[in-house]
Amino acid sequence: MAPDTLEADSIIYRIGDRNLLKNIYLKCQVGEVVGLLGRNGSGKSTLLKIIFGTLETENKSIRINGKRCQRPFTQHLISYLPQESFLPRSLKVRQLISLFLPSREKQEALKEHARIQPLLSKTVHQLSGGQLRYLEVALLLHLDTPFLLLDEPFSGIEPLLKEHMQELILAHKETKGILVTDHNYRHIIDVSDRLILLTEGTCRPIHHLQELEDWEYVPAGIFS
Numbered sequence: 001m002a003p004d005t006l007e008a009d010s011i012i013y014r015i016g017d018r019n020l021l022k023n024i025y026l027k028c029q030v031g032e033v034v035g036l037l038g039r040n041g042s043g044k045s046t047l048l049k050i051i052f053g054t055l056e057t058e059n060k061s062i063r064i065n066g067k068r069c070q071r072p073f074t075q076h077l078i079s080y081l082p083q084e085s086f087l088p089r090s091l092k093v094r095q096l097i098s099l100f101l102p103s104r105e106k107q108e109a110l111k112e113h114a115r116i117q118p119l120l121s122k123t124v125h126q127l128s129g130g131q132l133r134y135l136e137v138a139l140l141l142h143l144d145t146p147f148l149l150l151d152e153p154f155s156g157i158e159p160l161l162k163e164h165m166q167e168l169i170l171a172h173k174e175t176k177g178i179l180v181t182d183h184n185y186r187h188i189i190d191v192s193d194r195l196i197l198l199t200e201g202t203c204r205p206i207h208h209l210q211e212l213e214d215w216e217y218v219p220a221g222i223f224s
């Protein structure tokens with residue numbers, strides 16, 4: 001059975017005597033984008049690192065189709081966009097695509113992409129912050145992993161490119177389950193099928209946008 005359900009369950013994370021994450025449960029299915037919102041320092045990045053498997057914690061259960069999986073990234077089940085850029089600066093975009101994507105077909109598809117094609121002869125350090133972020137997200141979306149965690153894909157990019165980033169994410173959601181977090185909450189709302197708010201160490205499903213005001217994530221009056 002193809003992997004189609006990712007569950008992160010019973011996640012607890014403490015920093016000193018602070019309970020940052022208290023018994024978190026969240027689920028993401030192939031074909032949906034789940035938007036994770038939360039105030040600065042609420043633990044969103046920490047949660048993504050724990051799910052990806054690069055941050056250890058005292059308690060967690062990551063399951064794919066119900067089967068426990070200690071480090072999903074080693075089995076090519078999850079890919080992850082960290083907040084900081086992760087690409088080597090000295091390589092040309094063309095080389096990077098060939099190195100990063102195992103499938104020739106995906107390499108060619110990305111090289112022909114309208115917003116990537118003009119960048120092919122540039123080295124990574126010649127790209128603007130927004131171009132770099134777009135390239136990173138495009139590379140990860142072209143991998144065959146069924147799940148993708150995106151930490152601040154809209155950060156530092158101009159309004160027009162944000163629209164293109166949204167389109168890029170939506171163009172791939174049929175074959176992926178995508179968990180995305182960002183402070184550009186309107187873009188997260190637009191791109192997501194479901195919203196979750198991480199607050200007080202707990203994931204709360206958001207059914208109505210007004211709840212974002214009730215939990216004081218956005219100022220009163222924005223949605224009401």
Ligand SMILES: Nc1ncnc2c1ncn2[C@@H]1O[C@H](COP(=O)(O)OP(=O)(O)OP(=O)(O)O)[C@@H](O)[C@H]1O
Binds near residue numbers: 044045
């Ligand atoms: N290695 C660490 N040592 C001590 N405190 C840490 C460490 N990593 C994270 N924290 C603290 O954990 C809390 C959650 O951090 P995290 O980066 O996960 O939050 P976030 O919701 O992603 O925040 P932001 O929206 O500002 O990126 C913060 O208070 C942060 O200071």
